[in-house]
Amino acid sequence: MSETRPLLEVKDLVKHYAVRGGVLRRQVGTVHAVDGVSFSLGVGETLGLVGESGCGKSTVARAVLRLVEPTSGSIKLDGTDIVPLSKSDLRPVRRSMQIVFQDPFASLNPRMTAGDIVGEPLTVHGLASGEEKQARVAELFHQVGLRPDQMKNYPHQFSGGQRQRICIARALALGPSLIVCDEPVSALDVSIQAQVINLLIDLQRDHGFSYLFIAHDLAVVAHISHRVAVMYLGRIVEIADKAELFANPRHPYTQALLASVPVADPKMKKLKPMVDGDVPSPINPPSGCAFHTRCRYVIDRCRLERPALAEAGTSHQVACWLNDGTGRPE
Template identity: 80%
Template sequence: MTDKPALLEISDLKKHYPVRSGILRRKVGTVHAVDGVSFAVGVGETLGLVGESGCGKSTVARSILRLVEPTGGSIRLNGLDITHLGKADLRPHRRAMQIVFQDPFASLNPRMTAGDIVGEPLIVHGLATGNAKRVRVAELFEQVGLRPDQMQNYPHQFSGGQRQRICIARALSLGPSLIVCDEPVSALDVSIQAQVINLLIDLQRKHQFSYLFIAHDLAVVAHISHRVAVMYLGRIVEIAEKRELFANPRHPYTQALLASVPVANPKTRRLAPLIDGDVPSPINPPPGCAFHTRCRYAMERCRVETPGLADVGAQHQVACWLNEGTGRALA
């Protein structure tokens, strides 16, 4: 848990998708995209969410924002449960939650100018129109490193990094307290990634909002995050303060993720050998610990009992039977 006042609290969040087949579209299975995720994000904090493709990170993000309806669990924003609010009741709270999508071109309307894209939320929520809207949009453009005279340009007239800056300006337009960044730099060149990440950090320092930052690149996560949560097959398997997680990974999957990061020096000691095999199907997840099919430390207990997150240190939780007490997973 975070030591800062909680802005967002997620408890046992689940999202299951039915699998249908045949002419009658009968249900033949269930995809367990998110299967019992719990965490909190403090005020002004960045929580990094990492894991392999298909582990459920983006589904968690979309469920929190109610872009997809969760199957179970609860979502609390500023202490208020918004899990089951209707559209009308949820609308005022949407101003506090915004998202920056992965693809900065697909998430922008090609028929609208950049200024209209950024200003549209102001109109939708009745915050500004006419000249007041133009002034506000110009301010937002300057905040994200764009020129006000670019407000009349269309998305195809911008580079990838500039498009993502437009997406960030749109997210900022309503003054949110939480911004969900769903792999916001994975589609950008490395040099541009650094600029966008530094922009996000500067904006957070200025406005004190919180980030849920989803990414594959552990170096990016280490740079921007205060705490890091590791997901595997729809569940969080480890969550800790950033420095603690990178210096003292306790779950075998976290160790494997860190060991897979390329290093310039071939003599550098790896944390653990890379794991083998593929991620099991979320339609038919294995019993017990979902990672036991790829874990070299798996015991019989791992195959039949599902471990929950347990404290192994200050603000450090791990879901692994090998970490009971003070034991370490890595020999």
């Protein structure tokens, strides 16, 4: 992993959706899907982004790639802010950033062969055609553990793990520097998950690209990530090196996430839940710290002021008015 410069810099990223109602479809509210997210991703690094369903992880992934338009904020890829770029100016930049979606079946065109699917980016960007394209597609199939003779098969003729390998091959076709993985193994069996994760690690070692890895499975994140960012209700509440975050979680929400991981030991006493209640609505998020409605360490300041990410050690940032979530003020 290189630490010389960031490949991706996201600052104050915001994505709001209008809620409309009534006969005239007037705006009656706003969904705060992503509400001021900032992070960086180094060359050859994997940043894991975790959190409960609905916290905004996938919206961040799509906004970073301009698949959804950000409401505000900046997204710098290799030093260039891609937010103000027009569609025509963005087109060559898209070669440097690709995505692997969660559902490997829904993200593949059932009417195209696997070879045509993987080779389509080469055609769209005018990089190869004819025999040259076929040779490149065959090489990509080999890289992801598929046979070149399978290029003529259709998506329904592959297993779930094989379909995800096709998606990975398609993402590799243009030689990107950034690959966004939006829960790429959550739809797969556990045994197949390990194979796909190991494939991603091997490909990163061979090609040196960076991953923004979205997941809710902490075991998967611990296996593939260099750093981990924790999201809650549209904001990052903690970000740290993987080993540091798992050994010394500072934010109460991160502590609750780690405490909720099942332990394969029937003799171990089950921990008492660390949080109560449900996640607040992103249409009407709480004032101050969004987690204060469920936090056991809440103080008055939490209800009134929203904490920003602050240094909490070497390569460790946390957005909490309490230094380590134990009830002791800073």
